[in-house]
Amino acid sequence: MLILGIETSCDETAAAVVEVSREHGIKIKSNIIASQHEIHNRYGGVVPELACRRHIENISPVIKEALNKAGININDIDLFAVTRGPGLIVALLVGLSTAKAIAYVLKKPLIGINHLEGHILSIFLEKPDISFPFISLLVSGGHTELYLVEGFGKYKALGRSRDDAAGEAFDKASKMLKLGYPGGPAIEKAAIGGNPLSINFPRAYMDKDSLDFSFSGVKTALKNYIDGFIPPYSTSVMSLPDISASFQQAVVDVLINKAFLAAKMYNVKTIVIAGGVASNKLLRDSMQKRGIEEGITVYYPSPVLCTDNAAMIACAGHHRFIKDKNGDVFYNMDAEAQMKL
Ligand code: KG4
Ligand code: ZN
Numbered sequence: 001m002l003i004l005g006i007e008t009s010c011d012e013t014a015a016a017v018v019e020v021s022r023e024h025g026i027k028i029k030s031n032i033i034a035s036q037h038e039i040h041n042r043y044g045g046v047v048p049e050l051a052c053r054r055h056i057e058n059i060s061p062v063i064k065e066a067l068n069k070a071g072i073n074i075n076d077i078d079l080f081a082v083t084r085g086p087g088l089i090v091a092l093l094v095g096l097s098t099a100k101a102i103a104y105v106l107k108k109p110l111i112g113i114n115h116l117e118g119h120i121l122s123i124f125l126e127k128p129d130i131s132f133p134f135i136s137l138l139v140s141g142g143h144t145e146l147y148l149v150e151g152f153g154k155y156k157a158l159g160r161s162r163d164d165a166a167g168e169a170f171d172k173a174s175k176m177l178k179l180g181y182p183g184g185p186a187i188e189k190a191a192i193g194g195n196p197l198s199i200n201f202p203r204a205y206m207d208k209d210s211l212d213f214s215f216s217g218v219k220t221a222l223k224n225y226i227d228g229f230i231p232p233y234s235t236s237v238m239s240l241p242d243i244s245a246s247f248q249q250a251v252v253d254v255l256i257n258k259a260f261l262a263a264k265m266y267n268v269k270t271i272v273i274a275g276g277v278a279s280n281k282l283l284r285d286s287m288q289k290r291g292i293e294e295g296i297t298v299y300y301p302s303p304v305l306c307t308d309n310a311a312m313i314a315c316a317g318h319h320r321f322i323k324d325k326n327g328d329v330f331y332n333m334d335a336e337a338q339m340k341l
Helices: 037-041 048-070 089-106 115-125 166-176 183-190 216-227 240-265 281-294 311-323
Strands: 002-007 012-021 025-035 079-085 110-114 134-139 144-151 154-160 270-274 297-299
Touching: 002 048, 002 089, 002 311, 012 048, 012 311, 025 048, 025 115, 025 311, 037 048, 048 089, 079 089, 079 115, 079 311, 089 110, 110 115, 110 311, 115 134, 115 144, 115 270, 115 311, 134 240, 144 240, 154 240, 166 183, 166 216, 166 240, 183 240, 216 240, 240 270, 240 281, 270 281, 281 297
Parallel strands: 002 079, 079 110, 134 270, 270 297
Antiparallel strands: 002 012, 012 025, 134 144, 144 154
């Protein structure tokens, strides 16, 4: 079975072909991503109107490239899977309308996918044998959430950010430090050679057993540090690598501690991280190290499958299609900016 995934929820226009077979399981045949980072960079964040226009320009060439790279024709596709939400509504609509039109003309099934489910299941593209249950730490630009994943389609929400998402905190910190967008990779790069212990930025843990997150405090602390107004940050002059490394460490510490707390509370021996922030090397390495110490196996997808891509949407499409075979295959579905998992 050949599945075409389409993703346009934010600032990446993406299309991918995956093949599912009895002999080889799920296999990525192509994974094309047209990023808009250079357009949004000068604004320090995604401008929806510009994102929408660029998706309209990119969507057809990106789909064509995905088909060419996979060596197939659009008629060979058996199932279309498209991101339906959550995301920027004007961006989502470009992918959804395109997918609807193609699937309708070809009389093929079309399935709407929750972007968050795409991220959670992205690991199955590389590690198809992971067994349930596992804790999913989903860290992206719009979401920082913990789920107990008990099976395909069985997600129990355990905690979430009460304010900024971790990626959003990186993006805002980067803007303050004039490092550009997206902020995560920029801060990660600026942190090289810096001392992560040089500034003790706050870590918000809330209640002892809380699995919620909060990143607005560390963001404000950084602002105060930069502005130099409020003690204890005012006196010392610090380098950009030190500031970036300390900020990165503060965010990563909280993510790790909460993920392992969730594993402990639910007695689960596997943690999977997903979403754009999961491509952060400090997070990946520190999670792995802590996992070894605590006897918990930690998985993370390759960086290209952490940030937004359409292979994860096709993967989720495959699992949803098996699960809801006679149900959730609609041509008349709508995009949902605030879609819940
Ligand atoms: O999953 P994603 O590509 O899009 C959303 O669904 O939001 O995540 C994008 C977010 C951005 O906030 C970006 O700054 C962050 O992921 N990010 C990173 C890294 N790469 C991307 N954060 C920290 N370190 C990275 N290497
Ligand atoms: Zn995403």
